[in-house]
Amino acid sequence: AMKAALTELGLNIVEMTEKASDLEFFVGLSKRTNQRGAEILADAFKDYAVSTVPIQDRLHLKSFCSMAGPDLIAIGSSEAAQKALKIMQQMSDHKYDKLTLPDDLAANCVYMNLPGKGDVLLHCTPEEFPESAKVFEKLKDHMLIPVSNQEKVKVDGALTCCSVLINKKKNI
Template identity: 35%
Template sequence: MAAFRYTHAVVSRLPNSLENQGNIDIEEAKKQHENYVRLLREIGLDVIELPPDESLPECVFVEDTAVVCNGTALIARSGAAHRTQEVETIRVVLKKELGLPIIEISDAQARLEGGDVLFTGREFFVGISQATNEAGARAVASAFPEYPCTPIKVPESKHLKSFITMGGPDLLCVGSGKEAQEVLKRMEREATFSYGIIILPEDEAANVLYINNTLVHRSVEEIPLSVKVFSEKIDYPRRPIKISQLASKSNGLTSSCILVRRTRHLRNL
């Protein structure tokens, strides 16, 4: 499906200041992030790496700053004041380096973070959470009117992609836990299209990346039961990777990149 064919990824290197957030081995996190970036390149993506910003400890989690679809970027609007500069940095990269048309959210009351936005290739689901509100969901619908867009209530402290992501064309990956299953039921009630579903024993396994006919998921050391399910259910290439340190602070695999389909050759910053 063309919706999951990508040419570029935007990532940010890990700042040492993330360690001040606690509960993270910063050196191991850096190694995992380096392997993550290497894997994106091996899958065929041209990766733009931004330098780490020590004043922005969460800058590695670029997913929240924008929603990119069909060559257009909707700039997110976080309610967290300390993340405003992250958004400004990504706006410049998407506009000047990638040459993408930029859409700004005009509603001052809107709140939107990219980790709450799931694009299935056919429609959008937007998690209504602590970070994203109904006005934010309306901004996604307005930016991409060619697709249905449905708001979905999720537990406030988590993003939608903590519970469910795309594991392939028309294929949802979702955890087996109570909260994840409740989110899935809401999506199934509201969905415009029908999807296949893989239910995973470990909830944290549900955050995957499907890029250019390759499924990127967490390593067998981190999700042993779910890796077995993937091996039984998925018949296209799979690439496992360790992401435990970054996942302790974020959605996991999706949170550390913005995926873009673009033809122009780009350079690293």
């Protein structure tokens, strides 16, 4: 139903598929997301582990952390970000690589694996976060696409705020 609605609007649709058997969700518990929200996510994605991470003084876990590749966590360097990362590492059996960025907000990026393009990463522009942009440039296997976040940040928005994730079953 969501795909049909988005197609009718003339929007480009990218479907995410993942072959890994150890997928999991980390949910930041903050002023914006509570335990009930984590329970609803776990109910919607029954085949995946859902772990909660307490967040203080930030809106979301993605305010300083997001996936930059299949096994790569982009993480800010603040004390709050590093504390959350430590909690996630303790909760997970999976070993993630980490990409530590000097700016927490720059860690909010959007990873996609696109047919014909491979690993693609949308990230904030060098004008917004010059030091973090230098860190992203070390990802030689990624197609890097800088995207301005200057307008979204005015309303506490970030790059991942422009993404819609849909649980699609094969028989739909």
